[in-house]
Amino acid sequence: MSIAALSTQGLDKRFGSLVVASDINLVIPHGVRYALIGPNGAGKTTLINLITGMLRPDAGKILLGDADITAFKPDARVKRGLVRTFQINALFPHLNALEAVTLAVCERRGVAGEWWKPLRAHADAVEEAYGILASLMLAADCYRLTRELAYGQQRLLEIALALATRPKVLLLDEPAAGVPREESAELFAAIAGLSQDITVLFIEHDMDLVFRFASRIIVMVGGRILVEGTPQEIAGDARVREVYLGGDAP
């Protein structure tokens, strides 16, 4: 029996009287490309916050492989390979792209606490960071301050930071949010090109992209998982049509 890369058991979360996650049970196998879809306010970002430890669930468990990580701090989860990106850019405005990714590489290597050694002594960390930026077409602008990068490049840097941690499970919260349509396909091509060892779950509103890049789809509505299945199953599901595709959502 192969163990799932990531699973949740009975996750619940409410904000006051608003139920944002209710009995969420997920089993995500190794190496798949999962899409998490659902209308605005369905609780998709909240679910990522729960899984990555940025929010505490009221009830339920989170397992990475067969390890129960429910009580782990966010940075400890990242160290174990559970990594996310943000729907709204969460970058380091006054670091250049190379510095930012080098920082993430140094943290992963456990050398970021070394204050007596110059960064120069870790040239290989800088090289690794450069390689990651190059793989996302950011090499030419790696010396520019993050805040001076074009918006689309900043979205790529979001992913570069996550990759620098060498994720086993990568949760992408609307990686193409705010990116023009032509560019978003390119961005998803980069995601599709990631190593098959990385399990990916992405949130996306554009159905074309979802159907092109996801091997399975989870549909969330009102804090619950409505249905989960292959793109064909989801496309043919009457409930999904009704609450999501059939509504005024795209």
Added chain:
Amino acid sequence: MGTRWHPIEYAFWASTLLPFLLFPNHLVLASQIAITALFALSLDLILGYAGIVSLGHAAFFGLGAYTAGIISKYGYGEPLIGLLVGPAVAGLAGYASSFIIARFRHLTLIMITMGLGFLLLEAANSAEWLTGGSDGLQGIRIGPILGRLRFDLWGYTAYAYSLTVLFLVFLVARRLINSPFGLALTGIRENPMRMPAIGAPSRSHIRTIYTISAIVAGIAGTVLAQTTSTVSLGVLDFQRSAEVVIILVLGGAGRLYGGLVGAIIFMVARDQFSGIAPQYWYFWIGALLVTVVMLLPNGILGGLAALTASWRGKAS
């Protein structure tokens, strides 16, 4: 990520020797400037690099000063011994409080650091048997450095000693900010929310830099006690905590030299004003502060850097 020395840096440090030649009558002031610069440097490590605001940093300055003064009463007047013990006590206090500091930010942090500063000031005030209370510490006996170099009335030894300590600490600080740890601190300043998401243990980083900063502040306090042979409650005063923030912001936080330049300007200006019209001193410092913060949000050094950048841009 450059770590090579800029020619301006050589020039700056060479010019710190000028007072010996040009202003031999002002070496006492020069020594005070070096000590203030050291104190501002300690604040820069937390405020300028990691974005940790403190309005109670005099606590560590004062701990260093009192410790050095008190042990000198009991026969440990050798300055180099004080230079070990004073900062060690400040560092221990810094380490202990860093567990609280690392959990908070912004206004809460300002209130906590300020509150801890008040606590320590009151404690020193009431522990008269140890500190001499409001009369100041009596019976300080600072010996000559290494048993040879006596602190003279004109401040030769004092300035040489303060400047040497400042320079050595500066070298360490410069190394620190150019290290992977320095980069991590900048990450905390730039986006503390993102740090855990790249696997960074921000709180442990903050505890480390806060402890280091407390040690450096303790060194500054120690050197003040040793070079002046006086320690009073003023070393723990809120005013000292506030002034060092002003000095750093004036000079430019997060630039390593900002606190140094700020200290020179602030101390020289105060010295000049106290000769002319001391009662207006805070009026002018207020005016200077408002002007600099409005026109040069990154301080005087930030303004100079922007100026040379645009000048270079035009030239090329």
